[in-house]
Amino acid sequence: MIPMLTRFLLTLCLTAFPIALRSAPVSGEAVYKQHCASCHDSGNTRAPSRDDLKNLPVTRIVRALEFGLMSNVGVPLRAEERDAVAAYLGSPVATQRIPEKAYCADRSIKFTPQIGPQWNGWSPSPGNTRYQSASAAGLTVDQVRRLKLKWAYGFDGDLVAFAQPAVLGR
Numbered sequence: 001m002i003p004m005l006t007r008f009l010l011t012l013c014l015t016a017f018p019i020a021l022r023s024a025p026v027s028g029e030a031v032y033k034q035h036c037a038s039c040h041d042s043g044n045t046r047a048p049s050r051d052d053l054k055n056l057p058v059t060r061i062v063r064a065l066e067f068g069l070m071s072n073v074g075v076p077l078r079a080e081e082r083d084a085v086a087a088y089l090g091s092p093v094a095t096q097r098i099p100e101k102a103y104c105a106d107r108s109i110k111f112t113p114q115i116g117p118q119w120n121g122w123s124p125s126p127g128n129t130r131y132q133s134a135s136a137a138g139l140t141v142d143q144v145r146r147l148k149l150k151w152a153y154g155f156d157g158d159l160v161a162f163a164q165p166a167v168l169g170r
């Protein structure tokens with residue numbers, strides 16, 4: 001029979017040890033060394049160096065690990081590990097704010113409801129062909145290759161947009 005004191009100590013260890021493990025702070029440096037350094041410290045010219053990563057806001061690194069280019073490395077990690085490695089690497093404040101001049105002066109939304117939606121999902125029609133006719137686009141095939149970027153929309157602090165644009169009352 002296990003003496004009373006031994007049993008008490010055993011119970012204490014079995015209960016306290018997993019709690020201690022769970023609440024132990026995650027070391028961002030340790031996560032980096034184990035999961036990131038092999039590429040980011042290797043002189044691999046495609047992977048940004050640690051100095052480059054310092055310029056990225058912490059939130060942006062978390063997004064890259066959860067949804068962006070690094071999601072294959074980041075998703076198997078625990079959220080605490082992603083947060084810790086991002087805090088270890090990145091800059092605490094967003095250094096790359098969108099400049100005010102990037103926004104249109106008039107940001108009100110105007111549309112003619114009578115025209116109705118042209119693209120309200122993955123395609124302009126229920127046939128889901130994703131085909132845009134020249135008349136609906138107001139363009140010919142020939143003009144397409146001469147198009148220049150007129151505007152772009154940045155999602156502040158974000159990297160990836162998952163949705164199709166909707167076209168309404170154009």
Ligand code: HEC
Binds near residue numbers: 036056073074
């Ligand atoms: C197998 C190699 C590899 C590993 C492991 C790796 N990375 Fe990367 N990482 C890359 C490469 C290559 C790029 C550049 C990708 C590109 O621009 O197409 C990159 C880009 C990034 C970027 C910039 C993403 C962006 O959207 O601009 C961040 C942030 C990043 N890595 C963080 C991490 C962190 C944090 C880890 C560890 C948890 C990690 N990476 C592990 C190879 C790796």
